[in-house]
Amino acid sequence: MVTTGEWKKTLPEPSWLTQPFWDATKQGKLKLQRCTTCGEYVWTPQMACRSCLTETLEWTEVSGRGSVYSFVVIHRAANPAYTAPYTIAVVDLEEGPRIFSDVIGIDPENVTIGLPVEVEFEDVGPVALYHFRPRR
Numbered sequence: 001m002v003t004t005g006e007w008k009k010t011l012p013e014p015s016w017l018t019q020p021f022w023d024a025t026k027q028g029k030l031k032l033q034r035c036t037t038c039g040e041y042v043w044t045p046q047m048a049c050r051s052c053l054t055e056t057l058e059w060t061e062v063s064g065r066g067s068v069y070s071f072v073v074i075h076r077a078a079n080p081a082y083t084a085p086y087t088i089a090v091v092d093l094e095e096g097p098r099i100f101s102d103v104i105g106i107d108p109e110n111v112t113i114g115l116p117v118e119v120e121f122e123d124v125g126p127v128a129l130y131h132f133r134p135r136r
């Protein structure tokens, strides 16, 4: 993790494996790997498909829409750059895979399982972060 400029929160460091994901977030797109052999989505980024073990993965744009599968409210931030309380969730994407994220734009006490959410991007310099917020 790196910290740059005025941004005090830790940032992801893209690797050769995750660079396509972070390139997509910079373009305002959410892309996941999808297996061209069996059609399964793969998240987090992998070298091979977890279902059929082939290496025929390609980066595919997904809708960015989903719903909260599970969540936790952080009441005491581990890093002073974060303002508690905030919500960390596992989001069920419409395409099937589950992705880990924060949930913004809603008071944590109002987050519920099944809450419809959509992705939003925040360009913080070296990378664009993704968040989920309630669907309008």
Ligand SMILES: [Zn+2]
Residues within 6 Å of the ligand: 035, 036, 037, 038, 039, 040, 049, 050, 051, 052, 053, 054
């Ligand atoms: Zn596969």
